Amino acid sequence: MKTFIILLLVFLSTAGVAAQANTAAHVADSTSLKFTGRVIDSVTKEPLIYAQVVINEGQKQVIQVLTDTLGKFEIKLKAGNYQVKVFYMGNENQVFNLLIPASPDHVFSQVFNVKIKAELLNEVSVYAKRKIIENTAEKIVYHVDRDPMAKNKSLSEVIKKVPLVTVDFKGVPSLKGSEKVQVQVNGRSVTDYAIPVDQALKMIPTANVESVEVITNPGAASDGESLAGIINIITKNKFSLGSNLTVGVESTIGKSYTTKPTLNFTYGVGKLNFSLNGSYSNFKTQGFSNQLYSRNNFLQTQEGNLGYNGNPVYVNSGLFYDISKNESLNAGLTASNSPYTFSQALQTNINDQGITNLFNRFSDNVVKSQSLSANVDYKLKLDKPGKEFTIGALFTAGKQDNLNNSFNNYLSGTAPSTLQELSKNKNTMRTVILQSDYKLPLGRHKLQAGLKVTNRHFDSHYQNMMSSQSTTASTDEYAYNQGIYAAFGQLQLALPNKWVMIGGIRYERTQNDAHFISTNSNVNQGFNSVLPTYVIGKNLENGMISLTYSYKISRPGISFLNPFQNFVNANTVSQGNPDLLPEHKNGLSMAFSHNAGKVYLYVDASADFWSDYILRVNQLVNNINQISYKNIGSYKQFGTSANLNLNITKALSLTVGGNLNLISTNDAAFNATYNDKLNFNASFIGTYNFKGGYNFQAEYYLYSNNYFFQSRIALPNTSLVSFSKSFMKERINLSVGVINPLESKLESDMLNINGGLTNQSIQTVYSRGLTFGFSYQFGNDKVNKKSRSNIKDNDTKEGSTNPIGF
Numbered sequence: 001m002k003t004f005i006i007l008l009l010v011f012l013s014t015a016g017v018a019a020q021a022n023t024a025a026h027v028a029d030s031t032s033l034k035f036t037g038r039v040i041d042s043v044t045k046e047p048l049i050y051a052q053v054v055i056n057e058g059q060k061q062v063i064q065v066l067t068d069t070l071g072k073f074e075i076k077l078k079a080g081n082y083q084v085k086v087f088y089m090g091n092e093n094q095v096f097n098l099l100i101p102a103s104p105d106h107v108f109s110q111v112f113n114v115k116i117k118a119e120l121l122n123e124v125s126v127y128a129k130r131k132i133i134e135n136t137a138e139k140i141v142y143h144v145d146r147d148p149m150a151k152n153k154s155l156s157e158v159i160k161k162v163p164l165v166t167v168d169f170k171g172v173p174s175l176k177g178s179e180k181v182q183v184q185v186n187g188r189s190v191t192d193y194a195i196p197v198d199q200a201l202k203m204i205p206t207a208n209v210e211s212v213e214v215i216t217n218p219g220a221a222s223d224g225e226s227l228a229g230i231i232n233i234i235t236k237n238k239f240s241l242g243s244n245l246t247v248g249v250e251s252t253i254g255k256s257y258t259t260k261p262t263l264n265f266t267y268g269v270g271k272l273n274f275s276l277n278g279s280y281s282n283f284k285t286q287g288f289s290n291q292l293y294s295r296n297n298f299l300q301t302q303e304g305n306l307g308y309n310g311n312p313v314y315v316n317s318g319l320f321y322d323i324s325k326n327e328s329l330n331a332g333l334t335a336s337n338s339p340y341t342f343s344q345a346l347q348t349n350i351n352d353q354g355i356t357n358l359f360n361r362f363s364d365n366v367v368k369s370q371s372l373s374a375n376v377d378y379k380l381k382l383d384k385p386g387k388e389f390t391i392g393a394l395f396t397a398g399k400q401d402n403l404n405n406s407f408n409n410y411l412s413g414t415a416p417s418t419l420q421e422l423s424k425n426k427n428t429m430r431t432v433i434l435q436s437d438y439k440l441p442l443g444r445h446k447l448q449a450g451l452k453v454t455n456r457h458f459d460s461h462y463q464n465m466m467s468s469q470s471t472t473a474s475t476d477e478y479a480y481n482q483g484i485y486a487a488f489g490q491l492q493l494a495l496p497n498k499w500v501m502i503g504g505i506r507y508e509r510t511q512n513d514a515h516f517i518s519t520n521s522n523v524n525q526g527f528n529s530v531l532p533t534y535v536i537g538k539n540l541e542n543g544m545i546s547l548t549y550s551y552k553i554s555r556p557g558i559s560f561l562n563p564f565q566n567f568v569n570a571n572t573v574s575q576g577n578p579d580l581l582p583e584h585k586n587g588l589s590m591a592f593s594h595n596a597g598k599v600y601l602y603v604d605a606s607a608d609f610w611s612d613y614i615l616r617v618n619q620l621v622n623n624i625n626q627i628s629y630k631n632i633g634s635y636k637q638f639g640t641s642a643n644l645n646l647n648i649t650k651a652l653s654l655t656v657g658g659n660l661n662l663i664s665t666n667d668a669a670f671n672a673t674y675n676d677k678l679n680f681n682a683s684f685i686g687t688y689n690f691k692g693g694y695n696f697q698a699e700y701y702l703y704s705n706n707y708f709f710q711s712r713i714a715l716p717n718t719s720l721v722s723f724s725k726s727f728m729k730e731r732i733n734l735s736v737g738v739i740n741p742l743e744s745k746l747e748s749d750m751l752n753i754n755g756g757l758t759n760q761s762i763q764t765v766y767s768r769g770l771t772f773g774f775s776y777q778f779g780n781d782k783v784n785k786k787s788r789s790n791i792k793d794n795d796t797k798e799g800s801t802n803p804i805g806f
Contacts, residue, residue, distance in 0.1 A: 152773020
């Protein structure tokens, strides 16, 4: 309760800080006139993104600003004569004269045509510190490449610092407390590359990441299944000339350890650019397991050691070709090989109505998965700036072999002396995605439309064998096809007084066809979805306020539909439900942001209403725990989130964030043990920049008990302390730190209660360790100004993105 009160006070105090900052800014500029400018290339007429604009009055500098992703900037100036200088990589540093007349009824604007030199500069001077966090009506952007503490860290660690994002100690991300979030890389879902989300965050080199976008209410251009929102990872988009190689290593030393060397190489000549990046990991996590299962007069306890280790490899290569002034072609290849082993050595004690059995259980679960993805994207710029057509394709093939070998050695009781269980699960998958996108500027407005076809195919074969049986105990085999056919249209209107309105609608036709060979049954589902999204927002003096409504869908996966009875153990059986319907969500949210001077603040409030919500349900039937899935009567979630970044001094900054959610479920057919409970988490990050380029950062992440229907999950709090330093004009980056200095072990406690059934699993892992990071950049750092963009599932990224896979 004490922690909850502290978190609530943080939310209230941050709103007060923003109100004071807004008032001060308004008073200071009350006698000034609004001036808007746009900086473009004098030849190509394309906007110059993040150009530095310096305005002087005589010898005195008045203001300096950066252009946005459309090459625009907006300031307030008093009447007078000014000189405008534009600093941009490769420009001729022209000086423009600017006359602001004494006319309070006018809004002044001017376009600055900047000449770009043919040759590139060897050095670039930086005139202003770019903000790490920025946001618009549609998204929040965390610029990873501007954070000096992000170098040489795992992406799963860096992403914790992104507003509204939570990552648990296993590496699974959540957005505003919900795991129903779609994680993308350059606008494409990670799952389309057949790589699990938690593994992708550990494998993608942070050195290749430019920014992370948070989209809480994706528009019509996004997939309809982005239920809780989108976390979009944008990789670096520099078109390098010559060769550039960055090598690095990330390492954690302790009882649980990790070593990950990384590589990032680019080579450019003329209109052609090649890139290659990848990583190799060697890790091992050690700890303990305690499990309890009880019902009526039955009690089973297990305790012992656990280990988790693996050697994943990730490689991505890409080719960009500038066909002509208005045409470009991107191609990429992404491959991953992920072998993992989960081992347990447990002693089991069973008391069944006074009869006791005691045995040792040894198990190894080995998972080997491989995937290969290829993509190609073509972009055509048409007769006016911003008018363009893109078309692209993605093909992914993957397979996974899962082998679970368990051996029971009975020490006492009436059971056989030994029992061996061997289960095998082999599956293959294939994904083909075709999509096109058309953008048309209409004055200050934008129109966008597109088509997308997704086809997924899965084959799976499962066998379970026991040494006490002469034949196979159980077999499950199925073939599954899913087709999604989508079309969307979206219009963005620039209204008077800085108002913006976005309206869009997306149509999706879904066809699920599955043949379950072992049960000789079929599932054939076809349904249509019309998914609207509306956003209205206003650009404030130093921020944004917006109201968003969205309607989203979530389709049941194959494991939810499969009617095969899988005996997890002697006490538990799981079975899918082929009659499941897709779930839908009506979401409404209001957000406010302030970003000026020393303060960045984001606060929102949301209300989400689900229909046909898919729930994992436990029932005790004939003394067996039966796990299945069903669509419940109603599900509601009300929440608020906040993030405050405060630059206390030039060297010291503090970031505080968190979210608070109230979840309510209602279904008369099943018992809801936990309902109308509050879930929250919070983060506290302090940074100090010493003289000489030394940086210090302390991080602490706080989690409440997470309650939902029949389950309660207690996640451990985590912490990190680190130092970093760059040398030789940032060619060498070095970092050291301590992970979880406050706790040597992390404990996760998962409890499920349903009437007379109690199931609890506690996993404890060694977590404290020393971290070390090192990277070195070889070659030149010349970068061409040309941007690259690929087919994306959403249009919220205004700038260019790396089109070549990850």
